[in-house]
Amino acid sequence: MAGPGTHEHPVDPVRVAAARVGQLSAGDAEQLTVLLGVLADPLRTRILTALLAADELCVGDLALALEANDDAVSYALRVLRRHGLVTRRAAGRLGFYRLTDGHTRPFLVEALRQLQDLARRQPPQPTGQNEPPG
Amino acid sequence: MAGPGTHEHPVDPVRVAAARVGQLSAGDAEQLTVLLGVLADPLRTRILTALLAADELCVGDLALALEANDDAVSYALRVLRRHGLVTRRAAGRLGFYRLTDGHTRPFLVEALRQLQDLARRQPPQPTGQNEPPG
DNA sequence: CCGATATCCGCAATGTCGTCCGGATAAACG
DNA sequence: CGTTTATCCGGACGACATTGCGGATATCGG
Numbered sequence: 001m002a003g004p005g006t007h008e009h010p011v012d013p014v015r016v017a018a019a020r021v022g023q024l025s026a027g028d029a030e031q032l033t034v035l036l037g038v039l040a041d042p043l044r045t046r047i048l049t050a051l052l053a054a055d056e057l058c059v060g061d062l063a064l065a066l067e068a069n070d071d072a073v074s075y076a077l078r079v080l081r082r083h084g085l086v087t088r089r090a091a092g093r094l095g096f097y098r099l100t101d102g103h104t105r106p107f108l109v110e111a112l113r114q115l116q117d118l119a120r121r122q123p124p125q126p127t128g129q130n131e132p133p134g
Numbered sequence: 135m136a137g138p139g140t141h142e143h144p145v146d147p148v149r150v151a152a153a154r155v156g157q158l159s160a161g162d163a164e165q166l167t168v169l170l171g172v173l174a175d176p177l178r179t180r181i182l183t184a185l186l187a188a189d190e191l192c193v194g195d196l197a198l199a200l201e202a203n204d205d206a207v208s209y210a211l212r213v214l215r216r217h218g219l220v221t222r223r224a225a226g227r228l229g230f231y232r233l234t235d236g237h238t239r240p241f242l243v244e245a246l247r248q249l250q251d252l253a254r255r256q257p258p259q260p261t262g263q264n265e266p267p268g
Numbered sequence: 269c270c271g272a273t274a275t276c277c278g279c280a281a282t283g284t285c286g287t288c289c290g291g292a293t294a295a296a297c298g
Numbered sequence: 299c300g301t302t303t304a305t306c307c308g309g310a311c312g313a314c315a316t317t318g319c320g321g322a323t324a325t326c327g328g
Contacts, residue, residue, distance in 0.1 A: 192275090204275080205276090208277095227275065
């Protein structure tokens, strides 16, 4: 409580300064959220975990394992591939996909583990707020 | 390879089975991607990292530190709060927000670190594909 | 009590994203 | 060589989230 009786623009200049320096740059935030956006889709995450378990799968088998539409899987894979998360290996008329090797893969493994874990312990809060009555 | 000359529904039944068991359940995938969807927004992630650095901030100071619209920040906070990522503390006409304590917080710290790190080393691949010629 | 202010909320407009559907391409089989 | 099959591509359609604005609410200062 070091402020005067009223509050003008910055209520707490110290913390505002701290927020400024500890914050993501706009560019990093953009890049990061693009990636998160790619992961923010049930079919895509299920594809990734399926590939994590099976190493490599073609579109049809993927659709079979996930009980999803071939087209939807194909589209999802296209998005994942565009962002470098999966790699395609052509074998005749079949397209085999696997997680991209390199820095992406160990990260994905770790992140999916953590997120998977979090999703499990996160209670279903459809529209719940905190601080209901006040 | 152990398959016959042609391929019917499952090209590789073994891997399909592996994918089935290693895969996220539909419910978990849903829950997980909802959370990822919340994180997949530049303003929201910047808010989270700002709160991570400053501990607690009111809407106006947050908007100030992030150079964003008050309304946008307010809306973003509403979304974050609805999903239990931040907590509100009312102080007069001001609303102070902080990262939710508990299991969410250490996860967020870790995930944001990792993702932040990944975003840095992930090269900008706007429309790049792999396997260009053959 | 009255004016100023911080925040929240409802509503409408906008843009983006995923899915469905038809067809195109290319390869395997007989 | 023709047929069947696996996958990809493009356009249309619908759902959804985000934003901006005007107003409502409640608090602070005098």
